[in-house]
Amino acid sequence: MADLISHEGVEALFTRADGTYLFARWGRPLVPVVFGTDDRTLEIVKGAVEAVVLMAGHSMAETDPELGVNLMFFFFRDWDELTEVPDLDRMVPDLGPLVERLKAAGANQYRIFRFDESGAIKASFVFLRMDGELSKVPADTLALAQVVQTIVLWSDTAFVGRSPLAQAPEGKVILRPDIGAVIRASYDPVMPVVAQDPSHALRLAARVKQV
Known part of the structure; x- marks a missing residue:
């Protein structure tokens, strides 16, 4: 290499x-969950998480003792749908203003990280607005790209x-x-x-x- x-x-x-x-x-095992998609895509996303975690030499778990789940993927058609997700505004501060900024920018994806006291990643939220562009991307390619971009904190x-x-x-x-x-x-x-x-x-x- x-x-x-x-x-x-x-x-x-x-x-x-x-x-x-x-x-x-990540300073803890990953516990992924996927919202807003069918069973096939769900399995593809979870498979991508497993593959990248295995490659990294990290680990996964059935539940996070503090958060329950700590890696959340949201698939949707319109940014406004996020404001309708129960309790998401509690997990993502200033969700409303964030949605407005993403709408104004015409964004189709966004990732948020949360960190523990040491600065290690403890949670991540992956938002994917399935517009015409993202809808053309094969599910396995889209899933792999998103997981890779959440396994460490890369530069913007x-x-x-x-x-x-x-x-x-x-x-x-x-x-x-x-x-x-x-x-x-x-x-x-x-x-x-x-x-x-x-x-x-x-x-x-x-x-x-x-x-």
Whole structure:
């Protein structure tokens, strides 16, 4: 994996648009739930979660002792539908203003993270407005892309202009090998759960070469 991504490439994945470096991974097992879709898509999403978690060397559980579930996927047609979900406004502060901003921006997806006292990820909400564009994306591709983007806290610019996925020679959509290597290295037990110093990227790049 040594030639797949440089130290600078790793650093860019976790350097935000404002220039700050921030990395975080899950500090607890993932407990996913899917709303607003059929059984087939539900199984595809959960399968994608299982595959990425297994690749990362992390874990899943039947329930989160604090939250019950901690990785929530919402599929819907209109942003206003979110304001009708019972108790969602309690889990997502300022839900109403957020929905208005997303509508104004014409967004079709949005991810929110919640963190524990140490700064590790403890929950994530994935919102997918199934407009004409997203509806054309195969369910397995959409699911994999979303799970990959929630398994660690990437920079807000990490995948602008380039997807974390790639097309294999036989036509199947897969996780880019360099991104997979970064995820596996991120969950190495010797690596910190949270990092705000760019020197973390050097350590991470060194681990990438070994996975």
